[in-house]
Amino acid sequence: MDPRCVQAHRFCTMFCALAIEHAEGIAGSRLPRYSRAAFQEATGFVARGEEAQIGRTACGYPERIRRYVLVDGDFDEDDTTWLCTTISGFLFVVQRSRKWRG
16 A cells, blocks of 8 residues: 555545444444445446446535545545545445345
8 A cells, every 4th residue: 555545545444434333323233245346346437427327426426525525625636536436436335235225
């Protein structure tokens, strides 16, 4: 891992961990395990803006994350873009989960 990315990676890990904890609290049970491939696929769809694959809502995640989550400007543009894409892919996979939907 590139040492220049440690802060962004730590932020992403904490954000996703808190989101999983919150989602499990709402679902009332543990969420299923997700494969690495599922996250990579979703992140690729987000990065390419493939609305047909993931929907308009998920395509809008990066801008909302940039506007409401990364408001302090703690990260450079490359890290910000990476965080917006990675967190969006994560949110899409979790939201898509049948167990999460109830």
